[in-house]
Amino acid sequence: MAAPSEVNGDPIHCPAKVPAMAYPLSEESAEVAANIKYHSQYSPHFSPFKFEPEQAYYATAESVRDSLIKRWNDTYLCFHKVDPKQTYYLSMEYLQGRMLTNAIGNLNILDVYADALHKLGSDLENIAEQEKDAALGNGGLGRLASCFLDSMATLNLPAWGYGLRYRYGLFRQRITREGQEEVAEDWLEKFSPWEIVRHDVVFPIRFFGHVEICKDGSRKWVGGEVLRALAYDVPIPGYKTKNTISLRLWEAKAGSEDFNLFQFNEGRHESSLHLHSKAQQICAVLYPGDSIESGKLLRLKQQFFLSSASLQDIIYRFKERRAGNESICWNEFPMKVAVQLNDTHPTLAIPELMRILMDDEGLGWDEAWDITTKTIAYTNHTVLPEALEKWPQDVMRKLLPRHMEIIEEIDKRFMAFIHSSWPDLGSGLERMRILDSSNPHKPVLRMANLCVVSSHTVNGVAELHSEILKSELFADYVSIWPNKFQNKTNGVTPRRWIRFCNPRLSDIVTKWLKTDEWITNLDLLSGLRQFADNKDLQAEWASAKMANKNRLAHFVLQVTGVSIDPSSLFDIQVKRIHEYKRQLLNILGAVFRYKKLKEMSSEERQTATPRTIMIGGKAFATYTNAKRIVRLVNDVGAIVNNDPEVNKYLKVVFIPNYNVSVAEILIPGSELSQHISTAGMEASGTSNMKFALNGCLIIGTLDGANVEIREEIGVENFFLFGAKAEDVAKLRREREDGLFKPDPRFEEAKQFIRSGAFGTYDYGPLVDSLEGNSGYGRGDYFLVGHDFPSYVDAQARVDEAYKDRRRWLKMSILSTAGCGKFSSDRTISQYAKEIWNIDHCTVP
Template structure:
């Protein structure tokens, strides 16, 4: 039966009226037909519903654009190679305050809202924390009515889909655009030329000019981002690459040379084909650099266009006004090319001199660092850069030269440091451009993402620059949006919070959660809290059964670690802990076992396709699970489950159902972490090291409500030295766990190389560089404290409540408000 048979189609929805909404859904099912008009299954229902919601969004998006245009406020542009948006439907109707109306409207077609929303594919245009942070920031920017937009790339295939096969992780292309995305609006009116390769010439007016090479087009797709309870909707503008008809060689095509006729078209397609194309080859590196430049150039041309559009009369001679109207934030070093591109546009296109262009650029751009791992700090080959972007390379060389001269002439004391501070590393073996150094030298502000991390930036990574620019460095502790990460993903707990606080205003003022503290011992609240947790645990258990076939017990302690698989995040320590627990259970008598706290250990996350040890860790978790879960002696007390294809929507099921979550990185290595904030907000207790934002979470929720273990950041260097000097004595429990795996207890796969990475002083595996062996005993002891605490149900629920109550600081509304005031200098611009 078609939608029109059930509800009469109507072109426009009236926002609060379910009948009018149903009419509009029916209208979209008929007149935006992507499917046969005869059927109206859950998938059709999703697309028609989404298009109906899009009508609301577009209205707001247009009003907001016009309002910003008229008021001409200073605007922020967030440049990021990644956005992990996840699903949009529930979030959009939640932010617009029309969830109930839509649920009722959908019922008229015989469907439940949840089932329809479950049809949506995740937009996974990102990897992990950095991409999800960008998405949380957009939600907060819109909610705070800030004039700000995001810019990114419209990857055809986002982050791969993970499947677990016998050999371990398999990667499959994630086809989020397979049908289409109902949220994006293609903007055929917004197209910019993007040049690659070519050469630099002197134009007749004496300016330097980049010419030749090949020119592609960047085409804009807008994704409207609604704020919570506001009329404002901002834009996430994603660029796609295109070639034009003029680039199509009809002569060659008619001559049967089909491939060469459309060469540029196929090169254009490569640019936005995938997120993080492999970069082991030279071609792969070139493609990544092309992607980065594509984002920067298209975005800056668009920003300059808008600067002119808003006040056409200011165009000539008023470039000093630019930084009072535009702030550009670079999300890590991936969009660093924004710096030389802005310089080029200002000098070569707009005719500014170096000093004026530099002043404008410096006052416009700021840089957020997300890692101190040396291997993650981007360096581009000077040769590749010169070939692809010859004019930008000239500009970078000039920035480097002027920086060097400035230090030599003003800071004699720093002469010995200049080489490592320079933008260029002219090592004859491998001359490179250091992108982070370029960001520090050119940006007006550099920030870290948690207090500990920002201090490490100031004291270690960027310490030399600090004495030159003491005011340049700031901290902006990360945050998460409370809308997606509590209100919408955990309706049961949200209702309880609203009931006890007697207001739902916590949704946009998360500090109000502290009001729960005074009820932390209230037995009625305890009963409600425990019931909500149990409901979420049951939903989680169903997901686990659906995707793995493993039955887990909702009465066991749900212990979760979900994040990208990386050695510094130490999923290996978690699984060694589980192996140790399993071995001890095996050694116990049936009677002794009955005193044990039953646990379900869940691990989820994707390993980068070429990261061998990370893939071995995925395989090990799966192998351990296969043995433990089928061992009838102990599987009442322990299950180990690998959750496949971890993504935003999986997180939305897992986090509400969690009771303990692991954030156990080697201290000093996790810049912040943001899932720790999501867990804590959902009443989950953390076991963790003093790393990243864990430090601040522990301060906020109270040290009694956090299971701490492990070495501190300032001990790490010393411990590594001790290890190198052969002074490390491994704990017998650590040896026992490793030996158990080596014995073949979990199958025939050869884990020797993985386990060897934990051995030795230096050399292979860097002699346990991540100090799993050092922290293991205190980790096991902290886990024993968890077991004891969980036996006291009252105590545990109280800890859970106090975690939620202490999470107010970690709202991305707080983070974005600080960026707005302390870095960008922008203020709210609400649509009246």
């Protein structure tokens, strides 16, 4: 008689007729099913004879990984033999999302795996739900990096991503009565089936110590503490291509020799593991708090760890491909290597490359500098002062003494160049310096300035943003290097962000365009324009949208307990919580809407457009006002959603723990999305592109990529409001001078919050930021009060447009039709041709 956990020796829920056999490269569903079953039995991670959804997920993922490893190895071998110029993308963040569906979709075997799992008594959608999002990022910066890797692989470009393997990510967000609560993300609580540890890829990383001058005058960095960077590789498959590139993640380790057995046996357990503890801290969390010196040291350790490990690996590969040569021709390095810095976090790659070339390889300053400046390119993602990193010089000198020497020399030589070649720059000179000693008590190092001075190309990420960089932030540099600055408008991958997350709408697009080539050539979406008035297309479009809205409503009920009506207008704003992104403007508008609904008669309410407002995103743990905004959204929702007079016409819901997988449910089900940042402050945005691509209409300001989206989809299909970027400085001055006259509706909404209508929590400091001193030292710095009346008027236009179903559906179709420009394939093609100078390298 079989044991309770066993049926004829076969795993529970796993049909006996499917054999457990290895078919690692098969694309036939019966053999794939056998391969999945093989992994469930012979790659065991759980108690034997179980095939419940979690176990089935890991077995399925390992089956997919079998196919990826072959493609992975073939890609690496191809790159090694051809030795093309290769791009290395350095980023502190990657928001990959779930990999299973994306991988089998890109491999074009989604139906094969669905059928294989059906043979095993399982369902692909249910199995895919078992996967946890990799906690390697926070917001748009990380998601952009992941979209870029997908496009690099799909375009068959020789490329490689580098990041850190965070154990706990930023944090997992819980919502309680008190608002946001941060807990550790548990994505690696068990293991990730997608990563492969490379025990043979290990590099030493030094911190602290001192600089020794050798007899020949050369300098060496010695002493301090030395940790090890261990590589974990994650495969990135291209869409319908054999090319599979890598995201290499570094983990910090201490060696066995760093464990003091004598101290341990003496009972000094913590001190015996001192260096192991130091290593664990480096990759523990993304963006640890840096309000005190130990936090600053840890943040800089992370940034240097990523930069040094990646550069050592790049140089090792460069040498490996020249094995057998009598000597290395270092002038060839920039012809084979392109390094892209994704914002200022990897800036330390600049002095580290200089150090390696001079101290380890024996090159002189001029040769090392020439190589470095021809290799490094820099993408700027922000104009916000707090995001343009500045680090105390004394902290940098303490942690990285040799690198501080190199940075000081770069600054010194740059100043000499300016004095000799551009003596009339005047006050611009101090703004351009890398080392800022204007405050002698707190001299700082400007990371963005170091990037601009040391890179061959600097790019912004939307046309408006790039113009602001050239005319304001980096204007002094533009006067001496006008050709250094470019624009590369961001994009999103059509695979994850419509084809896989919205298959219903994707099938409709393919049917009407009579081709699926739009998935790799998004410009073909423009062909939908000719059908925008077609009743049959509109009916199919509406059906797909309603199915997605029903799915979203079910999800909201599951995660929040709030029941929402799929026939209401789904109005969504999801992104990092920050005052410049103006979730506060959104919730003020919701408060005003609620108050007006309360004042209406029951007959008047019946003419209102029912609306469900959803807001989601994480507030940084130490960002007090952002956390107040999260709490306010939840407090408003608690009152509005339980008010029987108005909850048929308005619901307010906070979506907890926003991540890629949540976005893949929210975006297909959205109808209106708010991209309402203060003009001139959002570099680009990519969620606006994802929403527009899925037929969601946008209400927004002329900020970031909104400008280009509005141009592409048509001004009549975009709900515009608010100040323009060129007017913001003047409006702020007027606000400071007391010349601002607030709209009565703005005052009414603020007073309603102050009245205690939404609970006893003191929102005084949050409301005061709109009229008194804010965190930036000036009242209402983000112009919420100025833009509020035009925002309310734009929302009224939304209400009227939504009542005309045919008009709304036409606008929705035209939104998707106009999104051809916003493919990351287009963006990466431009990077490859205009910055990296690389060409495709296709696996035969």
